[in-house]
Amino acid sequence: MRWQGLIQEYKEFLPVSENTPKLTLNEGNTPLIYLENLSKEWGVELYVKTEGTNPTGSFKDRGMVMAVAKAKEEGSDTVICASTGNTSAAAAAYAARAGMRCIVVIPEGKIAMGKLAQAIMYGAEIISIEGNFDQALTMVRKISETEPVALVNSVNPYRLEGQKTAAFEVCDQLGGAPDILAIPVGNAGNISAYWKGFKEYHEAKGTALPKMHGFEAEGAAAIVHNRVFENPETIATAIRIGNPASWHLASAAVEESAGKIDEVSDEEILAAYQKLASTEGVFAEPASCASIAGVYKQLQNGTIAKGSKIVAILTGNGLKDPNTAIECSPIKPVLLPNDEEAVANHIRGVVHQ
Ligand code: F0G
Secondary structure, eight states: OOOOOHHHHTGGGSSOOTTSOOOOSOOOOOOEEEOHHHHHHHTSEEEEEEGGGSTTSBTHHHHHHHHHHHHHHTTOOEEEEEOSSHHHHHHHHHHHHHTOEEEEEEETTOSOHHHHHHHHHTTOEEEEESSOHHHHHHHHHHHHHHSSOEEOSTTSHHHHHHHTHHHHHHHHHHTSOOSEEEEEOSSSHHHHHHHHHHHHHHHHHOOOOOEEEEEEEGGGOHHHHTSOOSSOOOSOGGGOOSSOTTHHHHHHHHHHTTOEEEEEOHHHHHHHHHHHHHHHOOOBOGGGGHHHHHHHHHHHTTSSOTTOEEEEEEOBBGGGOHHHHHHHOSOOOOOOOSOHHHHHHHHTTOOOO
């Protein structure tokens, strides 16, 4: 039967009733791809869950369909969020679909071009502040307390409810939980949601539990260093967050699962970003590749054992951030005249001027 989206497919695991709007863009049901080349090279069994195949190109759709549906059910007509880009794209899309107003607050100059294009196209009201994500989040949290707007950042518990469904899918696709779940960490909502999902599914179906390995960017590694980063910096703008809202939930997930919270540098992220695309044909945005970079790092230093079954979450689509791809790639288009012979000669490795 046709996939009906998360609210319908997972209703027995979600806080929904007949009164909940049947909102969907057919989110969820994303592929779990076995990485043949990297698995062989690294001596592991490595899969990626491509959350960039969701309707707006990131995992945020899972949480947003729930948060927006519940806001509508509870009588709101406006949603608001702070965002490094993906949350705003998802909020804008689901609000449009639900016939609601959407206000997004973003850090000026620090969101990827594709994400901004999405918020514009879906008709959000966009406020760009000269501040970072953490400051934008503080602002919208306060505003939502006094104004008639529903906050749809991941501090809204419905967001984690929707996002936990990805863990269900991993278990169904793999026939049980992997040994290790590798995931990028920014505001720390998603790692918390996955852990909740794995626990609930294990309770219901005996699917076992993975070790949760979360990866922050080195310049924004608050949980790793147990201190707020006032001025977080990383090329992976999606996770450029210095004071994660779900810090304690994420720490609990790592502790309860006997996992690890770790950091990866921008160089490691970019290397993983390029390697994943060029050796496996999978293009994920830089922040997503923190999971792959982290797996590689931990295989080298022995934190992850050879032979492990690993699922790495690729949280967003590579097309979200074309600028980083073009700026960071060593491959540049070769400029030739509009001439068949010139092109043929170039391909043969003999360029005649
Ligand atoms: N990967 C991507 C592509 C993201 O957009 C985010 C978060 C994360 C990972 C981290 O997830 O915050 O649950 O730990 N993006 C948010 C946003 C902050 O506004 O789009 P998290």
